[in-house]
Amino acid sequence: MSSTSTPQKEPIIVARDLYKTYGDLVAVDHIDFKIYPGECFGFLGPHGAGKTTTMKMIYGFSPITSGHLTVFGLPVQSHSRQIRARLGICPQEDNLDPDFTVLENLLVYARYFGIPKSVALDRALQLLDFFDLLHKKDQIIRTLSGGMKRRLLLARAMINHPEVLILDEPTTGLDPQARHAIWDRILSFKEQGVTILLTTHYMEEAERLCDRLVIMDHGRILVEGRPQQLIHDLVGHEVIEIYPANGFVDRIRERFPDLEVETYHNRLEIFLRESDTEVTEYILEHLQPPSLYVRRATLEDVFFKMTGRQLRD
């Protein structure tokens, strides 16, 4: 995406040597990062990588074990309330208040921030309009679809006009229409200058939304950078996929010893630094695999390269 983060600004969130354990389990293992005002910063990683824990430490749900973490220049241990007053938090799971209607959910939430009633009503109606939920304002939460609930969660997170919006897997489980609806709203908040923190499993989402991101695993940050830069530096330009891979690997390695080649479950992937028709032509001419597919390198390739293909359940 665009490159709006300007390093000359003071960072809005700073983590130094941040460390967190749950009993014997190390959830976040001495990580450092800086997030600048107005950027969209992503935390990527498989389950149990430490993304959500990092978010929770930022908004004070989870006390840090050691290290430094400041938000708006304030240490999270001592200024959690003041920090949360300026954050918008959109959690992973639906915790809308089922005892209230759509509109009441926003009004009651505004009251927790101490927003006066008339201001709250104006903002709530504006947000419901912006999120295409105005026609549902008097409905009870139970009657909303998954996509509507997620939009309402996002609207609720914006009720206090936060400087930083924290999104924990904002589109997990949504259909493509609902997902794009969420993306559009997030981008428009970004245009308004809201700093955005995002965790996600979806590489496409990270590529679209994030100016910068980190990939985490086992509590550590493995890489940090801009999505396109990471793809370019770590994977390259194009990927050739061949299936099944039987017997082809050695011949390709022999012919092109410099190429990066990987196999998973009898599927072969060849990573090309530059667009290179020579390799494709050679394969088509001499190996004639049953199926060959040339595609652009993506963040997912970076992700697998950094975190491996092992299942995490």
Next chain:
Amino acid sequence: MNSFWMKPDLSWRMWTVWQRDRDVYWKTFKVNFLPPLLEPILYLFALGFGLGAFVKEIQGIPYVQYIAPALVAISMMYNAFFECTYSSFVRMYYQKTFDAIIATPVSLDDVVMGEILWGATKALINATIVLAVVMAFRLVTLPHALLIIPFSFLAGLLFSAIAMFFTAVVPSIDSFNYPFYLFITPMFLFSGTFFPMDVLPPILQKFAWATLPLTHVVSVTRALAMGTWPAQGWASLLWMGGVTVLMTYLSLALMRRRLIV
């Protein structure tokens, strides 16, 4: 900030949590206020007039008049205890309402305190309804008996704080059966509610005064209903205050340990 022994992090924002619960209650008030109105009438007829036909008098008072203040006191206990066990647990565990609220400048301590204050408010509302019923049957002395209304808030705080302690520690909602059968039901029966404590062996009497909050609540409520003040009334208030403060502190600390990890 997650120390068990830390000074509670309380602010005026606890009242926004109280307001939330109040708003939900008002939405269904018409459904809510009927049971507390009807239940004491059943007890008054079954025990007061039915059993009372045989018992006649206790300590020189008609039996129905003897149990009337106990019914008011029992409603304080049940309403506060139900609200801060089952209802709070549902909000905390199933609805994730606590998680949603603490993503704002409201602290978890504010949430727990707001819930306790709301539990006490429900005790007050329902005790007032029961009081109105027994007043209609001319079973209490006016206007003294109206002091029961502010007293019910204090008793409500006590039972809410104890209930919140259980909510902070139970593994699942089914576990509330234990405090209900082993703590609430014995209190309902043995706290000077339907028969005077002096018929119990002295050791049990001492035990009841030391450990069963309802004995103190019934004793004060009954005296106020008759326009008097019990001999050990101030000691009862002191006992109630002490236990309320202790259990509130424990509830806050244990809830922090449960949710802020």
